[in-house]
Amino acid sequence: MISRRDYLKLCVATGVALGTKSVPSLAANADKQLALITRAIPASGQRLPAVGLGSSATFAEVAGSExxxxxxxxxxALIAHGGRVFDTAPSYGASEAVAGRVAAELxxxxxxxxxxxxNVAGWGGGRADPAAARAQLETSFQxxxxxxxxxxxxxxxxxxPTQLGLLKxxxxxxxxxxxGVTTTFPRQYAELEQILAREPVxxxxxxxxIDNRTMEERILPxxxxxxxxxxVYAPFGRTRLWERVxxxxxxxxxxxxDAHSWAQFFLKFVLSHPAVTVATPATSKARHMIDNLGGALGVLPDADMRRRMIALVEDL
Structure with a gap:
């Protein structure tokens, strides 16, 4: 656990803007202990911190620039402040290679x-060459x-069929x-549902x-x-929610x-759905990583509070 006082000190030390009008009210409860929110992987029971790090977008940009x-x-910052999950892909430029090398150095x-x-098939419905797929996998291991x-x-x-077969x-x-399998394309949601229903992923x-809740209808249940x-990828709607607020x-x-920044507000909404295991927003800045990890501390909004959160965002 980390105390709220210690968390606030971390935010100040790393330049995190809490974006709240009520810092004195936080200080009044500064010694409240904030438990790290973890979620169990259904297949094994292994528990993971509920916020991790993605490596697309700005992370890929800095990795590509070496x-x-x-x-x-x-x-x-990810590891020091309680996180563990790092999500990457060969298609995210240099992210996979640079992160692997830096993690080894650390x-x-x-x-x-x-x-x-x-994915060696591309995103247009092409066929995957099994040999190329195996080569890509071996590169990731290395x-x-x-x-x-x-x-x-x-x-x-x-x-x-081809690539999940290799993963099996x-x-x-x-x-x-x-x-498992991934998609962030609405046109693939129906296919995702079919795969989820029949495949042992x-x-x-x-x-x-919070402004993209289609997954609550069928996929998450x-x-x-x-x-x-x-x-969960894009819990901030990429840049969409930042523009909104x-x-x-x-x-x-x-x-x-226990949300004291917009990042924590958005992350706690996502994590309050019981089907969600980990949210992995991408960032290349340590201060944002620490702020994001604050979304995995303390308590989560209940159903009534979720409705209040949605109403607020919709009214902005």
């Missing part, structure tokens, strides 16, 4: 829950420096612990945010019923569920 200092700082390779992806990876998913439903082989051989990776873990302060009542 800005190793920024990558080092954000990975250090000596944290074994502390990270490595989630990567497979980059991340582990003989057994935690999670590999078929990226954006690329030739699922890896899981049977003990080279990967969990397998351990995880799915999806887009879900089905994942719960099937005992499948859920990684620009110039607006976080409401004082958000402190009731």
């Amino acid at each position: 800005d190793v200092a920024a990558v080092r700082e954000v990975l250090q 000596g944290i390779t074994d502390q990270v829950f490595w989630a990567t992806k497979l 980059r991340l420096g582990k003989p057994v990876l935690d999670l590999i998913q078929v990226h954006n439903l690329g030739d699922v 082989e890896l899981r049977a051989d003990g080279r990967v612990r969990y397998i 351990n995880f799915i990776g999806i887009d879900y945010a 089905l994942a719960q019923d099937r005992g499948v873990g859920v990684l 620009r110039g607006h302060a976080v409401p004082e009542w958000a402190a009731e569920f």
Whole structure:
């Protein structure tokens, strides 16, 4: 656990803007202990911190520029402040390679829950060459420096019969612990639902945010019923939600569920759905990583509070 006082000190030390009008009210409760929110992987019961780190977008940009200092700082912040899950993909530029190398230099390779992806078919419905897919997988193992990876998913439903078949082989051989599929494209949601209903996947990776709740209708309930873990990408709507709240302060009542920044507000909404295992927003800045991890501290909003949160965002 971390006390609210210590958390506030961390935020100040790293330059995190809490975006709240009510700092004195936080100070009044500064010694309240904030428990780290973890979620169990349905397939095994293994518990993971509910906020991790994605490596698309700005992370991929700094990795591609070989800005190793920024990558080092954000990975250090992930581990030092209670996170574990790092989500990447070969298609995220240099992210996979640079993160694997930096983690090895820091000596944290074994502390990270490595989630990567497979897709040599492309996103247009092409067929995957099995030899090329196997080569991509071996490259991921080499980059991340582990003989057994935690999670590999078929990226954006690329030739699922071929590529998920290869992942099943890896899981049977003990080279990967969990397998799954991902998509953030609405046109693929129906296919995702079909795969989730029939395939023995351990995880799915999806887009879900307070202003993007389509997954609540069928996919998230089905994942719960099937005992499948859920990684949430784009919990901030990429940049969409930041534009929406620009110039607006976080409401004082958000402190009731220990949210003191917009990042924590958005993350706690996502995590309050019981089907969600981990949210993995991408960032290349340590101060944002620490702020994001604050979304996995304390309590989560209940159903009434979720409705209040939605109404607030819809009115902005």
